[in-house]
Amino acid sequence: MVTHLENQKETVLEREHTDLAPPPKYQVVLLNDDYTPMDFVVAVLRRVFHKTNAEAESIMLKVHHEGRGICGVYTRDIAATRVEMVRQLAVAHEHPLQCIMEPVSDL
Numbered sequence: 001m002v003t004h005l006e007n008q009k010e011t012v013l014e015r016e017h018t019d020l021a022p023p024p025k026y027q028v029v030l031l032n033d034d035y036t037p038m039d040f041v042v043a044v045l046r047r048v049f050h051k052t053n054a055e056a057e058s059i060m061l062k063v064h065h066e067g068r069g070i071c072g073v074y075t076r077d078i079a080a081t082r083v084e085m086v087r088q089l090a091v092a093h094e095h096p097l098q099c100i101m102e103p104v105s106d107l
């Protein structure tokens with residue numbers, strides 16, 4: 001908003017566009033591999049993505065059978081933080097588990 005001080009009163013001269021677009025969203029995707037134990041993937045989905053046991057099992061099996069699966073859709077920073085949390089857990093346990101983030105169309 002552009003304003004102008006006139007006799008100590010602030011008057012609005014012109015209103016700039018202030019409607020903010022919603023922040024872009026990213027889906028966090030887990031990728032399959034042949035070595036990471038299924039129980040570990042379920043534990044990661046519960047811990048990092050706050051899934052129930054049933055939800056975590058379902059996502060893990062989808063990844064196992066189809067090669068990839070969506071863990072959740074988040075703003076950029078939250079998605080990046082969760083990808084990094086998965087990476088750190090995988091490294092700490094010496095599993096090759098891969099997790100990526102992808103922009104989601106907001107149409």
Ligand code: TYC
Binds near residue numbers: 031061
């Ligand atoms: N394919 C793995 C196995 O048979 C299990 C697995 C599931 C690995 C999901 C990664 O993101 C993954 N032990």
